[in-house]
Amino acid sequence: MLAGIVGDLSSRFSTPLFAPHLTLQGDTETTPELLEQAITAAAEAVAAFAAPVSVVEGSEAYFRSFYARFAVSPALAKLKQALDPEGFASFMPHVSLLYGEVEAEAKAAAIAEINARLAGRAIRFDRVGIVTSGQDVPIADWRVVASVALRSA
Numbered sequence: 001m002l003a004g005i006v007g008d009l010s011s012r013f014s015t016p017l018f019a020p021h022l023t024l025q026g027d028t029e030t031t032p033e034l035l036e037q038a039i040t041a042a043a044e045a046v047a048a049f050a051a052p053v054s055v056v057e058g059s060e061a062y063f064r065s066f067y068a069r070f071a072v073s074p075a076l077a078k079l080k081q082a083l084d085p086e087g088f089a090s091f092m093p094h095v096s097l098l099y100g101e102v103e104a105e106a107k108a109a110a111i112a113e114i115n116a117r118l119a120g121r122a123i124r125f126d127r128v129g130i131v132t133s134g135q136d137v138p139i140a141d142w143r144v145v146a147s148v149a150l151r152s153a
Contacts, residue, residue, distance in 0.1 A: 006020050025083045036130060048152065049125055057111060063096060065107070066102070099139065127150060128147070
């Protein structure tokens with residue numbers, strides 16, 4: 001469902017297309033091998049879960065232009081603490097739905113439209129992945145290099 005929304009918004013606003021995701025840890029120098037060990041351990045400690053969208057909102061930040069925001073649930077808190085404890089204090093769980101600059105009035109209308117569809121709707125989270133991405137990697141080149149399922153509930 002979220003991929004469909006990202007695709008629709010990308011087409012509507014001529015913005016980059018990407019796979020929707022909730023970032024637990026941003027750019028890092030940690031090796032892929034150590035990251036895979038870390039996500040495997042974190043995934044074993046947290047069962048798959050659903051969390052409701054708190055609100056759909058936007059900002060001026062390129063990678064947070066338009067997003068679905070979530071509360072810091074116990075499961076999200078545990079994953080964040082396991083994978084990026086230094087970033088926990090500023091953790092704002094969200095799934096971006098559009099990257100880039102969009103005309104303000106059209107963006108506000110789209111945010112209101114998508115918020116009416118998503119606010120309160122539960123989204124299922126069932127895996128943790130490692131993605132080659134970052135501000136210095138073109139979005140079209142982002143790739144999932146490892147993925148581990150969260151523990152069965």
